[in-house]
Amino acid sequence: MRLFTALDPPDTLRDALVPLQSADALSVRWTAPAQFHVTLRFIGAVDVAQAHRFGAALRHVEGPVPRCVPYGLDALPSGPTPQAFRVLVVGLERTPSLVALYEAVSSALEAEGLSPDRRAYHPHITLGRLETPSPEAVHAYLRNHQQRSLPAVRSERMVLYKSTTTPDGALYTPQAAYPLVDTLE
Numbered sequence: 001m002r003l004f005t006a007l008d009p010p011d012t013l014r015d016a017l018v019p020l021q022s023a024d025a026l027s028v029r030w031t032a033p034a035q036f037h038v039t040l041r042f043i044g045a046v047d048v049a050q051a052h053r054f055g056a057a058l059r060h061v062e063g064p065v066p067r068c069v070p071y072g073l074d075a076l077p078s079g080p081t082p083q084a085f086r087v088l089v090v091g092l093e094r095t096p097s098l099v100a101l102y103e104a105v106s107s108a109l110e111a112e113g114l115s116p117d118r119r120a121y122h123p124h125i126t127l128g129r130l131e132t133p134s135p136e137a138v139h140a141y142l143r144n145h146q147q148r149s150l151p152a153v154r155s156e157r158m159v160l161y162k163s164t165t166t167p168d169g170a171l172y173t174p175q176a177a178y179p180l181v182d183t184l185e
Helices: 011-020 048-059 096-111 135-145
Strands: 002-007 028-030 038-045 070-077 085-092 124-130 157-166 169-179
Touching: 002 048, 002 096, 011 124, 038 096, 048 096, 048 157, 048 169, 070 124, 070 135, 085 135
Parallel strands: none
Antiparallel strands: 002 038, 002 157, 028 124, 070 085, 085 124, 157 169
């Protein structure tokens, strides 16, 4: 099974993101709003014993309730061609509470054998995956939606998700949820 840890955005942010999922000139497979999340750490393919170890480690994470502050829309590359936009996202600021939670989760999982993350942490929410990206259409979409105001929110729980690939895209199924302790930032 493939696992990852994430935050579920509250409905106020989910509702604000839905209107961004409209682009006449783009061929996009939109993420279902119920599947919106902020990945903390991708774990990857594991067996049942590893999944139990990682789940147990996450129970002991003492992380703050993170403040998630959207800063705007972006298009990310995917695959070996960095110039090819493949994913539309809402980027989130690296707030101290979000980074602290990421680091606490990483430490707990790495203590159980997960390899350290080689990439810098760039928190975001995926809006959709581009099927046939046109750089001009992507830039037009970003320009048309960039001024939209999105609310800052706090996520009060972390979730361990199982990711299953389907013909319609990935399906994320919660495996366990972990409450977070509120601290002021």
